[in-house]
Amino acid sequence: MPQVETEADTRANRIDPILREAGWGVVEGSSISREYTIAPGRILAGGERANALSADYVLTYKGRHMAVIEAKRAGLGHTAGVGQAKDYARRLETRFAYSTNGLGWYGIDMNTGKEGDHDLPFPTPDELWNRCFPHGNDWRERFGVVPFETGGGKWQPRYYQHNAITAVLEAIAKGDKRILLTLATGTGKTSIAFQIAWKLFQSSWNLSREPVRRPRILFLADRNILADQAYNAFSAFPPDALVRIDPEEVRKRGGVPTNANIFFTIFQTFMTGGKDGETEFTFEGYAPDFFDFIVIDECHRGGARDESTWRAILEYFSPAVQLGLTATPKRDTNADTYKYFGEPVYTYALKEGIGDGFLTPFKVRQMASTMDTYTFSDEDDVIAGEIDPDKEYKEADFNTKLIIDEREMSRVQEFMDQIDQRQKTLVFCATQDHAARVRNFINQIKDNPDPHYCERVTADDGKLGEQHLREFQDNEKTLPTILTTSQKLSTGVDARNVRNIVLLRPINSMIEFKQIIGRGTRTFDGKDFFTIYDFVKAYEHFNDPEWDGEPEDPADPRPPLPGPGGPDGPDDPEDPEDPKEPTEKVIVKLADGKERKIRYVGATTYMFNGRPITAQEFMDHLFGDLGTLVTSEDELREIWSDPDRRNAFLQRLTEMGYDRERLADMRRLIDAPNSDIFDVLGYIRFTLAPLARAERVETAKATGMDGYEEEMREFLDYVLGSYAKDGIRELDTQRLSHFIRSRYGSMNDAKRKLGSTGDIRSAFLDIQRHLFSDGQSAAR
Secondary structure (H helix, E strand, O other), X not given: OOOOOOHHHHHHHHHHXXXXXXXXXXXXXXXXXXXXXXXXXXXXXXXXXXOOEEEEEEEEXXXXXXXXXXXXXOOOOOOOOHHHHHHHHHHHOOOEXXXXXXXXXXXXXXXXXXXXXXXXXXXXXXXXXXXXXXXXXXXXXXXXXXXXXXXXXXXXXXXXXXXXXXXXXXXXXXXXXXXXXXXXXXXXXXXXXXXXXXXXHHOOXXXXXXXXXXXXXXXXXXXXXXXXXXXXXXXXXXXXXXXXXXXXXXXXXXXXXOOOOEEEEEHHHHEEEOHHHOEEEOOOOOOOOOOOEEEEOOXXXXXXXXXXXXXXXXXXXXXXXXXXXXXXOOOHHHHHHHHHHXXXXXXXXXXXHHHHOOOOOEEEEEOEEOOOOEOOOOOOEEEEOOOOOOOOEOOOOEOOOEEOHHHHHHHXXXXXXXXXXXXXXXXXXXXXXXXXXXXXXXXXXXXXXXXXXXXXXXXXXXXXXXXXXXXXXXXXXXXXXXXXEOOOOOOOOOOOOEXXXXXXXXXXXXXXXXXXXXXXXXXXXXXXXXXXXXXXXHHXXXXXXXXXXXXXXXXXXXXXXXXXXXOOOOOOOOOOOOOOOOOOOEEEEOOOOOHHHOOEEOOEEEEEOOEEEEHHHHHXXXXXXXXXOOOOHHHHHHHXXXXXXXXXXXXXXXXXXXXHHHHHHHHHHOOOOOEOHHHHHHHHHHOOOOOEHHHHHHHHHHHHOOOOOHHHHHHHHHHHHHHHHHOHHHHOOOHHHHHHHHHHOOHHHHHHHHOOHHHHHHHHHHHHHHHOOOHHHHHO
């Protein structure tokens, strides 16, 4: 019988020789990446991931991705991979996509839309290059010959990072002066800036556009911690090429550093207090054309705004090519950024990052209480200030105009009861004083005895606050575990293991909302998701048509009392550290026992395809989609009784947006928390009454043990006990070897007592048929 040719055979014997003959991997500057990982797949519960994406071949020349090839074995049609090839080419932004079975070739020009069968020979690297770039550009080619700085292979660009770097360098090569990148928080904007600077440095690009000297590059941030983070991230440059511009050092030395290539500082370095308190600018002796290239981090927050006092800095250095980095898509509130820089040359959104698996998904727990608003009652005491007895104080008034410590203590108690107190948590408060009080409340009720369990990090905390932040960012340290803040930590702070974000102050804009969410999206080993505890109705931003995240399982409560209106007054992006606090506040002490009557409620909603939907809507979607996958109750039982078919079915549901975690949560909604996912599906699609797993086990024991020896019955009882306790994963095929090892030590010992391997596997599968048989319902 002739051996069937596999896809690996087709690649090795048919496709690889054709590419080699065309010069790919042979011509200098060309390379072939095989099994090129595009995305690892969305992060799911239990450390699992959705399907990863990888391209069979990616062809690269002079640092640019030129083509994607999707291969199929020779026994399939040569166009079978067209859909995948187009998808991968779109993501990688390659001009050409090909599908082949090694016998026939099909090509697609992603720019013109032209496609069809492609005759050999396959295009050479220079042929594809000339099709992509018919007009020569010396700088494009100079940038291309400089490889990425990978730290000896420790770092490889993700596909969107490669796209962003390439887009910026292409804009520079063409002579653009203002360039914008829009990438979600946590996607590595600093790494992208580093690689761009590395290629400019190594190729000796400068404003003269002649490679006669290395460039002078300025990295400009609005906070010292961001400038420090960038300085540390650029450590691959020679030490004498880097300098941190410190105003105090400048004053001591009587001059600014000029003998370097990469400069790091903050906007405030160029600002001094002038007459009558007005801001004046001192550019410390730097000529307007001193810098060739300027990177403006978080550019939406200051320098690019028309009314910004920092705008003059960018205008003074106008000869430089200026690159703005932002995480915020274009909106009314940051339109000036886009007016100044133009449309972004590349965009990578939060929703894409979560879907690809480069960012961590999140859940939202929306907390509403019986004291979301407050009207004065005679039984309460006014400790300070003058209260308006007729006013209904709303969320924006609490802790800025009105202080009720019992209310805040109640909120702290509520979220501390819900979180795992060992997990790193950020708490956003209304003011610096509020952050101090919340810190104290947390430390008063914490389980951990260490006095540094919770610390405050605000503008007033200065260097001590910066030290607390550095220790919090250190993933090897467990203390401090919780930080309270007001504005200071809302952007740009790289803390990868944040598991909880607590919102105790109004979030006034979509931009700020996304930035705060970005504090938790960075990935970390064992981090399947993070949770936002929302006490201030920030979840309403999910209803914005421009929201593009994808939170999981948010809880959208309907408070028992009429909810407050929206917060008034926008944040001042010009003063990101902390807002000015009102000089006088009203302080109220609640009547004895009143704080114990504060109650919190929640009602579950879900995010589905990027928009919030109710639980009923979620089930309606699932009902419709199940109809395309299974036609009858009997078919569902057959699928669920076979571990391999069951896992394939669950995988298909995951691809459609119904992962195991969400389906497991649905058990609470059908009032069957200890049931199987089978019961969720059966209830929604066929209105089957759900059964607890323990009930299924008892019925299976009664109907499925006949004919087995005592030892086998005990083994199956052991398996069923694990299923009743931990759920359907215990019945996966790979768990069988675990049960054998844990009970018998080795397969040989198990076979002596239970019979052959086939007998053991047969019994393992047969008992599952009894678990999900139609007789289960009758037995009830």
